Amino acid sequence: MKKPVTISVITATYNAAEALPGLIDSLRAQTDKEFQWVVIDGASTDDTLAFISAATDLNIQWISELDFGIYDALNKAIRQTNSSYYLVLGADDRLKSDAIQLYKEAAHKTDADVITAKIQVNNRLIEHRSGPTWLYGAFNLVSSHAVGAIFKTALHEQFGYYSRKFPITADQLFIKRLVVGGASIYKASFVAGTFGHEGLSNSDLVGTLSETFRVQLETEKIKWLQVALYIVRLIRHYRRL
Known part of the structure; x- marks a missing residue:
């Protein structure tokens, strides 16, 4: 008999008071309420902690301390959970009310290492892209790291x-x-939910393009092709740089 699927929602926050109430509302609205919410806050100075500490109706675990950014906070959260899967949500992300339930059902059915679902972005429906990883990278594999996949x-x-x-x-x-x-x-x-646009990847285009290039350079075999694609992307987004 398969073990029950358990899910932890993990969130990294920093001065997220404006966006956080909407995320909390979407967690409260879940049809399957058997999940843990682990919040790692980077020592916020606004009302973020007030919203977090007031969410006592959720199975919440949280700490607030200085960290080295989003992924340092996510690593801390992962180490604090005993759930079989985790789902990353940013403060400005929103889940559909049946997302936890459907993720659990898919995980129970398939026992896959990663379950990816569709997401909404600016009223557009996004799913994993079909095509080679040398062109689309990780987006050929999942729709999105946050909202759109459990690991x-x-x-x-x-x-x-x-x-x-x-x-x-x-x-x-x-x-x-x-x-x-x-x-x-x-x-x-x-469709798992809506992906927000207030994250670092959307606010720092130059950094995102540069780091994506470095990831592709590290994980793909044809290096010159990644250099060429990086130049093309810089030209394509030149007016936004």
């Missing part, structure tokens, strides 16, 4: 934790390492 917690024992060398794209590096290492991915058809 077996035990994967970090084999593949390590999120790298602090990549403050913006450590998730892309981790996902690509999983696939190279033979981890299984199940691509579900349901």
